[in-house]
Amino acid sequence: IPLEGQGGSRTVLDYYYLLPDYLFYCESPVQATRGLRQRSIVRSNIRNGYMEAKSEGYPMYLALFNNRKTGLEIVAVSISCGQGCMCNRFDLLRRQGDAWREVTASIMPTAQEMNSAVPNRSGGSFSYELPEFGTAIRVLDYDTEEHLMDLQWDGARFVIRRRNL
Numbered sequence: 001i002p003l004e005g006q007g008g009s010r011t012v013l014d015y016y017y018l019l020p021d022y023l024f025y026c027e028s029p030v031q032a033t034r035g036l037r038q039r040s041i042v043r044s045n046i047r048n049g050y051m052e053a054k055s056e057g058y059p060m061y062l063a064l065f066n067n068r069k070t071g072l073e074i075v076a077v078s079i080s081c082g083q084g085c086m087c088n089r090f091d092l093l094r095r096q097g098d099a100w101r102e103v104t105a106s107i108m109p110t111a112q113e114m115n116s117a118v119p120n121r122s123g124g125s126f127s128y129e130l131p132e133f134g135t136a137i138r139v140l141d142y143d144t145e146e147h148l149m150d151l152q153w154d155g156a157r158f159v160i161r162r163r164n165l
Helices: 012-018 034-040 111-116
Strands: 041-045 050-055 058-067 072-079 089-096 099-102 126-129 136-141 147-153 158-162
Touching (some): 012 034, 012 041, 012 050, 034 050, 072 126
Antiparallel strands (some): 041 050, 050 058, 058 072, 072 089, 089 099, 126 136, 136 147, 147 158
16 A cells, blocks of 8 residues: 655554544445545545544544654544444554554553542543544543543654643
8 A cells, every 4th residue: 555645654544544443334234445434534634643534434533643753653443423332443553564452551551540530530431532633632431422532642652641620
């Protein structure tokens, strides 16, 4: 797959075309061909490393996070199909050679750390809004959609940035 970026770096679109097929289906397996992926694109802002597409009709959001010093590039993928849907997912992936590596646990705070960062919160699910501009993921309460905190990319991992309450 040809690279879109200059100087050999990959864009969010390049990574989109390389994503594992399983991200394009939840209930019925499909072969996520280049044509299917191309038709699934809703909107892209390549310069800012952001895309919107569809996965089985559900919104799929992608954001590219990188550190030019270390060459670390992380692709965040968020698929949201509503409360109770088993197809909801949030993954942080890193491309290594010809394979993808799931790196969420190694570069993101735990649910316990995030719950502790919010006064009077004892648990519950989170949803994530990927940034089109900037490098902070908005963390929302899954049920109420209340903005709880941001996860700021520091070039190597995401750190909690508490919301001013």
